[in-house]
Amino acid sequence: MSDLQIRHVSDSVLMSMTEEEMASWRRQQGARITYHHGRYWEEVIPGFYQPIHLMARLSAQEATRPTPLCWGFRAALHTDDTVVANGSVPVYLLTDVANYDLHILPQKRRTHVRKCHKMVTIVQLMSPALLQQQGYEVFCSSLQRTKHKNLLTKETYLAGLKDFSTNKHRLVLAGLIGDKLGGYIDGYAVNGTAYMVSGYYATEALPTSIVTGLTYEFVQICRRSGKIHEIVDGLHVRENSALDLPKTTMGFAVEYVPSKVWMNLIMKNLVRWRYPHKYYRLTGHD
Secondary structure, three states, rough: OOOOEEEEEEOOOOOOOOOOHHHHHHHHHHOOOOEEEOOEEEEEEEEEEOOOOOOOOEOOHHHHOOOOOOOOOEEEEHHHHHHHHOEEEEEEEHHHOOOOEEEOOHHHHHHHHHHHHHHHHEEOOOOOHHHHHHHHHHHHHHHHHOOOOOOHHHHHHHHHHOOOOOOEEEEEEEEEEOEEEEEEEEEEEOOEEEEEEEEEEEEHHHOHHHHHHHHHHHHHHHHHHHHEEEEEEEOOOOOOOHHHHHHHHHOOEEEEEEEEEEEEEEHHHHHHHOOOHHHHHHHHHO
16 A cells, blocks of 8 residues: 555544534535534434534533424533533543553553554555455444444445545544454544544454554544543443443543433433433433
8 A cells, every 4th residue: 555545553643623624524424514602513313403512511501402493402511501401421431631551551451452563553544545445344344243233335335435534634543454454443533522433343353452452542643632632432332231341441431421401392202212222322311
């Protein structure tokens, strides 16, 4: 691969976006964005909104119904306004980014990081070329194992790579075992908060500790930026407790960020009854 397509992880950077820049990016991706009281909101489920920067701590005045047509919204609250909180955003959150290094990890995790460094070359993808060539096989292998979402056709997968590694605000890290792609993760940052969005790992690559290695290097890139103070590794999936230990031992604790939540009563009861785990992730409680 040419140097134009990859960058060694030691030289990788993650540029933090403003909310306005993220709103523009998400609109380009087809997201429905609303501007309300100086903040940008995204329709994440038809009729349900949240700030595009999920961890932005809004004031009580900002955390109000973003459009009359919505049936619900949620927003994390500023520490000065948690008195009005009626819910929380349950996330896997790492807050001590500045001091994150091998010495803070449990011994087993330190061993996994070192093992990965010996067996895997971690790089930043500067173009979608590698994923176009080898990404779909890794994607399928990962989802056939985890089953956390539906498989896509190869055509749909390739179409989705258009923005994957060409956006300057998006970080895509890949693990190479020889010249073969073993796995990859991607993320972005907004106003000092980084979000790890997705990770896919070939089953045969797991013995190299590639999952641990890619996570560790993502955090190190955030640390080197000097401008990122917290990292989110997804919403808490309480129905899959097996996820807790791998995340918490890497420093991502389950945190409940105080939030303001509002739902139309009919929709609230429907979601609570039909999708209790999704209701939990929207509200932070049963």
